[in-house]
Amino acid sequence: MATQTAKQWQMAGFGRDQLRLVEVPVPQPGPHEVLVKVAAVSLNYRDQLTIANGMGSQLAFPFVPGSDMAGTVAQIGPGVSRVGVGQRVINTFWTTWLDTPLPTTPTLGTAFGGPLPGVFSQYLVLHEDHLVNAPETLDDSAASTLTCAGLTAWFALVNTGHLQAGQTVLVQGSGGVALFAAQLALSHGAQVVLTSASAQKRAQAKALGVQHVIDRTQPDWPAAVLAATEGRGVDHAIELAGGENIKHTLDALAIGGRIAIIGVFEGFQLEIPTPQMFARRARIEGIGVGNRKALRELAQWIDLKGIKPVIDAEYALADLPAALAHLERGAFGKVVVRMTP
Missing domain, CATH: 3.40.50.720 (NAD(P)-binding Rossmann-like Domain)
Known part of the structure; x- marks a missing residue:
């Protein structure tokens, strides 16, 4: 892959003033891992809290925030079978709760974007188990809104x-x-x-x-x-x-x-x-968001019914602080950050 470096948002400490847009090496996928070129990240209220105080979690600084992304598979590691290069994907919220109706182990501490490192990076390595096909009827900005907000609503109303x-x-x-x-x-x-x-x-x-x-x-x-x-x-x-x-x-x-x-x-x-x-x-x-199985079902329902997530505003990669300020003021629907320059 020609690209050697990528831009990434990091927190040097708690507080919005501690956010830094930095250049980092593009990571390489290992066994059963996937390199995703991230196209969009949607913001949640929990991102505000994590950036402000960690929501009670002990974060390892520098810390990458953000839990919800959509992108395209750029490279796969040895043994990957669930996704292929060029496939559009979204990530799961939890890393340990996949297809069982309820978690088999406590989920606390297993969410992207706090306390686990998040998704605010132009290139991201994830385990293949933590990816779901993006809806075909949504662009990347809209697809990025499903991981937390969309899945929480779906799990609350449909699954449970x-x-x-x-x-x-x-x-x-x-x-x-x-x-x-x-x-x-x-x-x-x-x-x-x-x-x-x-x-x-x-x-x-x-x-x-x-x-x-x-x-x-x-x-x-x-x-x-x-x-x-x-x-x-x-x-x-x-x-x-x-x-x-x-x-x-x-x-x-x-x-x-x-x-x-x-x-x-x-x-x-x-x-x-x-x-x-x-x-x-x-x-x-x-309701603690939902599992991978429900996220996959939500994506299929979105395609079936032609639902278009409501996006109040989209911001450029460099404008994350402004996007967070918009969210804090109160958005009608979602606020999304595009990860391409």
Whole structure:
């Protein structure tokens, strides 16, 4: 391969001011390893936290952030059979949870982009087991959004939620996971109720086909959710705030409904009022992204249904700090960094 060096984002320490775009040698794949030319990396809220403080993990500096990428196989090592040169791929989120319904060992410490080194490099060596075919109907920027945000929504609604046509899904907010949940629910024939504090984002959600949008700044927005569902409540709730917000989510839930705990915007501790939980016969489940099998199924569903992930903005390789600032301000969908100059 003619290219000998590649650009890579590294952290010299915690904080956005510690990010450096450096030149590194292109790595070479060993047995069962694959060299990927990375085309795009999408950002997640966890990237902000990892860059800021490591999310409680001990990172080895210099550290490469980022967990979600799409690219093309440039070279394969001895014994590789799952992918071939020229194949477009996306990476798994976990390195140890592949095809079993639940992890067989704890996943803590086995995710790309924290605490394992991440994907913000123009060339990246990965084990062949950590790659999935990219959807044929998506370009690299769109495909890069599936690894964490897309898979989390899919696993919450389809793999563990067993979403059915005619059910109702509550989506709170308009970030990457939220909009994937809305799009996936709609593609399964479900009704979607989306809450947002932004009038502009509520209008954008309606344009995506969301049937009910609610102003989250209303003091009693769960009552508006109940009104939108003719008093029944929602069958599935995607809980992206955490903290005390789950009290409101329970108020909007149908009897026997399910809450998928995903986000931590309002804190890592949940304030669950047990009388409400008992009254609603609520099922509450924590979602830790998903496995490789589910990611492969998601990619196939994307192709089948023609779903186009919502990308709010794309940034050039050198503009990662600006992309992070955009994410922090609040994006409608995903923010993506293109890894080519």
